[in-house]
Amino acid sequence: MVAIDLNCDMGESFGNYTMGRDAEVMPYITSANIAGGYHAGDPHVMRETVALAAEHDVGIGIHPGLPDKMGFGRRTMDATPEEVRDYVLYQLGALTAFAKRHGAEVQHVKPHGAMYSMLSESPDHARAVMEAVLEVDPSLVYLATDMNIYEVAQEFDALDAVFEGYVDLDYNADRTLIVEKEVAPKDPDLVADRVVNIANHGEIEAVDGTTLDLPAESICIHGDGPNAVELLEAIHDRLDEENVDIARLDELV
Template identity: 75%
Template structure:
């Protein structure tokens, strides 16, 4: 039996602007990364997303970003390690408030966009954020998007970390992700094949055809993909056939 988590970035709507299909996706995942209000989200959307996660028994994590809604948190800022730590603690505290209201807890942290890139490029920034997490709650899990960050997390005393893989994005041979500006539909069966490959063998095919190691215990699905629900249905159809059991992050860490 293989145990694996499926996570999804959620709660990224704000005001009259809508992003993703949270209601359609939520029944198929085990962990929700909820925007903390800086790159996306607002108090009402945070509340609604926490309520939706609680209704479906999905574990909650914060998806903190840089304070840049116009750029959707994808533009690098000149921020010190201490400033990034404060940004994460601030957004984490906001989500914890909504979670507590609904009898839930926040289990993990997964930085978004340019913040994630800054942490990947700077061990000092990454360590500051991770140590800030532990100061808020020593049980929090860091969801690591690349191996650089994962290695830093393993060196932070007391921090639990889970490495995640991607199946609706393509990898380069160096394990970096190819992120397109426009999100297009993906072939559900092909994406489901990639899910099974990572879950059972820890490998996936890169854009050049090379098999690369992706030793992930959590797999991310993008909720803003136009056919995300169809992809998740195809994945769920493969679970029993390949003896795969979905589990939350605390169960796979």
């Protein structure tokens, strides 16, 4: 049976600021990318998010970002490969401690925002992070957000990498994502169609009508979208109709 993972960025609240709809979204996903406290999140939110994921048997992953809460980790920063490696290890260590407290394990790594862009543009930065991940825990899955990163991951025989696709954002013909400044509600039927098409055919349609190869085994849904739960309900219904299973990342590799 065909299977696909549904992942979501979570734990991005901090202090008095609430981001996302984690409690509503968690029952519908199989993998949670939890902020490590640099671009968002704090120790209390990390603990609460890990507990929520463990309650729903959702795979736990670190969503490391650059140390830039004011810019939500989306601003460009000058950092060496070694510095970015240490940022990832620091945040991975924090999440691992909370996971152990709840009798869970960390299953994956998915860099956030400007850090992801840095790894996509610089193979040296990407390799430094992947080498460090393997040194800490060879069983960790690397969730690759674009083909540049995915291709670097293929250099490491011991590293399990899963390619990620998006269905609540549009793609340009060059496979880059169109990131909206203001998030509008998405059409649940369209989003569900995209998930099924990726799962069964490894394809998605770009905004210009071009059919793109998208060999994704994991689909990201943005939990802070105005109708995120409605989208996830529609996705679950369609996958059930199409006999496509939903599985955690550690069950796909």
